[in-house]
Amino acid sequence: MTGTERPIRPRRTTPAARLIALVTATALVGAGAPARAQKEKGPPVVRDAEIEQLLRDYTQPILRTAGLAQQNVQVVIINDRSFNAFVADGRRIFVNGGALMESETPNQIIGVLAHETGHIAGGHLARMREAMASATTQSIIAMLLGAGALVAAGRSGGADLGQAGAAAIAGPTIAIQNTMIGYMRAQEEQADRAGVKFLTATGQSAKGMYETFKRMADQVLYQIRYINPYLQTHPLPNERVAALEGLAKASPYWDHKDPPALQARHDLMRAKLYGFIERPDGVARRYPPSDTSLAARYARAISAYRFSDPRVALGQIEALIQAQPQNPYFYELKGQAFLEAGKPAEAIAPLRHAAQLAPNPALIQIMLGQALVATHDRVHVDEAIPMLQAAVLREPDTPDAYAQLAMAYGQKNDLARADLASAQAAFMRGDIKTAREIATRAKARFPVGSPGWVKADDLASLKPPQNALRR
Structure with a gap:
């Protein structure tokens, strides 16, 4: 296993800088960033032949069913301990190492990959760019007019004019945010439906997908009580999980189990990640000497070679x-x-x-x-x-x-x-x-x-x- 590390340093930004960044980013997404010949640094990536082969085996049936078999879609592993997966273009699914480590069964991570495949098959990124492009022009004009009012207020000392300028800037910003968040929520629901469809077409259960999103919903339920429901990039957990549960249980494969050989490979993958990422005490807690399974022995062997x-x-x-x-x-x-x-x-x-x-x-x-x-x-x-x-x-x-x-x-x-x-x-x-x-x-x-x-x-x-x- 090999990996790349790139430290990320947070930077403080002024309100003006944030405004400029918002306008610039919105314009770039709407217009499409120009292609560059150079290679740019990306997130820290883990490369491993065993894990990548397993993820290929997980995704190939889904991609064939989705009509994406010829697009050379790859799964890229991000060296991040948190649970996350996302798509950034039409040919790569990014999945955090933490998502692989926390998925107890193949079916759970396959469900996540099926959901992300739904985003690619639905062309959601391209549609997002179109939606932002249509919402951007008038909003940018309004923000620029608001900035002009702020400048004029500064020169004349007019408080009312300054307040009007600030409102003119904030209004379009909030409007863009609400429009895009609502659009993203709809896309997440569509990706859920597509993911269940792909799983059913390949004879796989959607139970793992439901279990994963249910667990995530339970983890954030308390936090969401105090957040504006509209300001969620995903549908509210209870609503989304309930809808997904109905779709998943309607599948004739709801109770279908992962083949034992595939579960064994999945266990080895998780053990490998724990062995390489965790310190010896963490590996020992998760895989104590009393655990004589092949996966536990694998994790302990990796930890021993790294630290002993x-x-x-x-x-x-x-x-x-x-x-x-x-x-x-x-x-x-x-x-x-x-x-x-x-x-x-x-x-x-x-x-x-x-x-x-x-x-x-x-x-x-x-x-x-x-x-x-x-x-x-x-x-x-x-x-x-x-x-x-x-x-x-x-x-x-x-x-x-x-x-x-x-x-x-x-x-x-x-x-x-x-x-x-x-x-x-x-x-x-x-x-x-x-x-x-x-x-x-x-x-x-x-x-x-x-x-x-x-x-x-x-x-x-x-x-x-x-x-x-x-x-």
């Missing part, structure tokens, strides 16, 4: 392999433990076996490539290069693959390709300035007009975003 004696961890991992000798991810864990213990040569065999067993081994092959390169053995480096090249074709947004390619080329003294791969790694990390600098150097090393020269020229010619220029 590597020899103890390797013994626990070996026991997992003996229990499931065809599980590729136990071999992957063994290889990762060796690699992070500074023993890349010993990591090669288990990682190679994991890549052979895994249905989608690209992420494992990147780690195997890292182990091969770290040995500084010419034969291993020669093996790593085509493996990493193939991996980046399947995982083009993974900076680690390009970084390992750069080191492999560097060991072979192929400085042009080493620089190009380093520039690509920087680009994928969102570091446009570094990507341009290294790409310029790579471009000078390649023959003019060669494929490498063209790629380097593309990166060297990138224009950073305007906000980056002002930093």
Whole structure:
């Protein structure tokens, strides 16, 4: 498992800055932000071959039923402990690690994914942009007129004029907010109905979806007593849960259970997340030594390799392999433990076996490539290069693959390709300035007009975003 971290620092904003931000954001959403050539930094993401494969298995039947099988919709795991899932475009469903950890059954998280698929199938993001565009023009004009009145009041000292200007600014802002919140509430109801429809069409129960939203409703019920019911981005919990319960119980699959093998994989996924994210005391509380299940042993083995004696961890991992000798991810864990213990040569065999067993081994092959390169053995480096090249074709947004390619080329003294791969790694990390600098150097090393020269020229010619220029 790998992850990216990006600290988020809260910033204080003045009322004027908030007003400008609101007008700007509304206009951009209404008009559609221009496409940019550069890669921008996003939220902290968790990459893991085992978890991503399980989520693919969860979503593929839903996406086929929704008519989205050809759109290459991916589930992206956010490194956040809270329970949340959302869509930001028509090809990615974002789900927090906390949502996976808190879902006790496959059916519960599948219900959430079905709901988010309903948003994509319904074109809700595009419709939201249209709704905001229609509500924006007149509101912006009114706000600008209000701002002009405030300026005039400041110059003349007129209190009444200033109050009128403030009201003119606040009125359209509240109107936009109420319009958009009402629209979002309707979309959530539509996504619920679509999610139940998709689950029923695939022979799955909507009970997990109902259980999840019921639990969330119970958690926020007290808070909502004191909030304006209209100012909810979702329908009121009691109303929404009641409507969802009726839809879900009408399905002939209401009492349908998850297959035991799928539940076992789900338990392993949750154990893996707890093992990697929680500290040892938290893992011990959730998976005490008295729990001898495979999932509990998995969590304890991960925690041991991260925080304890590597020899103890390797013994626990070996026991997992003996229990499931065809599980590729136990071999992957063994290889990762060796690699992070500074023993890349010993990591090669288990990682190679994991890549052979895994249905989608690209992420494992990147780690195997890292182990091969770290040995500084010419034969291993020669093996790593085509493996990493193939991996980046399947995982083009993974900076680690390009970084390992750069080191492999560097060991072979192929400085042009080493620089190009380093520039690509920087680009994928969102570091446009570094990507341009290294790409310029790579471009000078390649023959003019060669494929490498063209790629380097593309990166060297990138224009950073305007906000980056002002930093």
